[in-house]
Amino acid sequence: MARTTAAAGPPPDRASEGIPVLIVDDSVVARAVIGRMIEGMARFRVAGSVSNVESALAFLAQERADAILLDLEMPGTHGLTALPDLVLAGKGAKVLVVSSAADDGAAAAVQALALGAADTLVKPGVGSFAGRFAAVLEDRLDRLFDAEGSPAVSAQAEQALGEFDIVAVGASTGGIHALSQMLRAIPPAFQAPILVTQHLPASFMSYFAAQLAVLAGRSCEVATDHLRVRPGRMVVAPGDAHIRCVRTSDGGCAIRLTHETVASGCMPSVDPMLDSVAELFGARGLGVILSGMGRDGATGARRLIDAGGSVIVQDKASSVVWGMPGAVAESASAVLPPDEIGRMIASQRRPG
Structure with a gap:
């Protein structure tokens, strides 16, 4: 099992600030680049950065992450296979699939959403990370954590549900x-x-x-x-x-x-x-x-x-x-x- 490692993080005075994000990707380069993007965002911080599903589950057993950036095509356990376990281990964490397999129309993208992913985003090639991708990633994360809707209401309203056609x-x-x-x-x-x-x-x-x-x-x-x-x-x-x-x-x-x-x-x-x-x-x-x-x-x-x-x-x-x-x-x-x-x-x- 690969060792769970925290990505190069913020200074100590920022360590407890921001929404914690776990990066799960077998590419060292992708983890490093995405980690730098996350640390440049006002609302988010890197809680951890791991290379496979097993390490991600081990991390979540000990640490908190409110967002999980998940690659799909990794050695060992495939991201799709692991999604239900990651959703459970994340205890409410929102899973954003970031993978080259998540292109429009791809079966993997729909399967990921059905298995509990909050959203999908196509990961560009290593040479194409610069520029717009950082802004798109931040926008997707912001949307997942924007407070929307009216205050919580009771589990059930008092109105009756009648027969329907x-x-x-x-x-x-x-x-x-x-x-x-x-x-x-x-x-x-x-x-x-x-x-x-x-x-x-x-x-x-x-x-x-x-x-x-x-x-x-x-x-x-x-x-x-x-x-x-x-x-x-x-x-x-x-x-x-x-x-x-x-x-x-x-x-x-x-x-x-x-x-x-x-x-x-x-x-x-x-x-x-x-x-x-x-x-x-x-x-x-x-x-x-x-x-x-x-x-x-x-x-x-x-x-x-x-x-x-x-x-x-x-x-x-x-x-x-x-x-x-x-x-x-x-x-x-x-x-x-x-x-x-x-x-x-x-x-x-x-x-x-």
């Missing part, structure tokens, strides 16, 4: 892992259709849909214009369009893809999806807001609640970022961890 789920940063936990708690026999708007690039969506199908044990498709919404199936918004529900001539439901600008600036956005569910299903629509930055989904959730529908949001403790769920929590029917959300959906039981 459709489930519409919105998520962003940290949402893929939460979504996977939620879906595992919903049996394949569950018949209400499930719509998903997850903030991801379009190139990720085919693999994302295939992975959700495996996790949920049900058919999952990337939405196309006029796609029929059928019982027992999932539909995922493409990365370059919003999804809206529309009524078909025979009284059924189909998807329309739209590209209008929304207040959140997101594409796809959760708001158009929830807005259309409110219009078509009213009191028989259920919205779910999982981990994510910003307030996307807050407007649509309000419209769904005003139409008599119900909204459940992920709790703060289990969220990577509590921006999106926090913006809706005070008016939600329930505030729960993802697995409990799944069980509630499966049983259609009332909170409390």
Whole structure:
């Protein structure tokens, strides 16, 4: 096992300041360069710098890190294999995968997000670390630790969750892992259709849909214009369009893809999806807001609640970022961890 070593750190008077970051990368050069970048940031400091997963777990057993920068392709245990253990050992630390394997559309990036990574960032070649990469890295870390959302609320609100004919789920940063936990708690026999708007690039969506199908044990498709919404199936918004529900001539439901600008600036956005569910299903629509930055989904959730529908949001403790769920929590029917959300959906039981 490689020896756990602390990177060249700040002067003693800064040792306890800043958000502690653990760097996990088998490249000596990458660890040194990223370490210097971290120490140049106002909000962060290097807590440790190690060359493999085993050393990272040993470090976390003794020391605290609030952020973990994880390479994937390392000798010994692969980063993807280790992710669940690192998330557990980190006790709430946010894992940012920094790897050349995390390119847009790469299966490894989606797998990392599903396994609990908060975000992914493509690591440039050794000769390309200078310049913009430092600014991008700092921006990604800042976003993960920006305080967002309203104050924490109780584990469950007092409103009742009624019966529903459709489930519409919105998520962003940290949402893929939460979504996977939620879906595992919903049996394949569950018949209400499930719509998903997850903030991801379009190139990720085919693999994302295939992975959700495996996790949920049900058919999952990337939405196309006029796609029929059928019982027992999932539909995922493409990365370059919003999804809206529309009524078909025979009284059924189909998807329309739209590209209008929304207040959140997101594409796809959760708001158009929830807005259309409110219009078509009213009191028989259920919205779910999982981990994510910003307030996307807050407007649509309000419209769904005003139409008599119900909204459940992920709790703060289990969220990577509590921006999106926090913006809706005070008016939600329930505030729960993802697995409990799944069980509630499966049983259609009332909170409390």
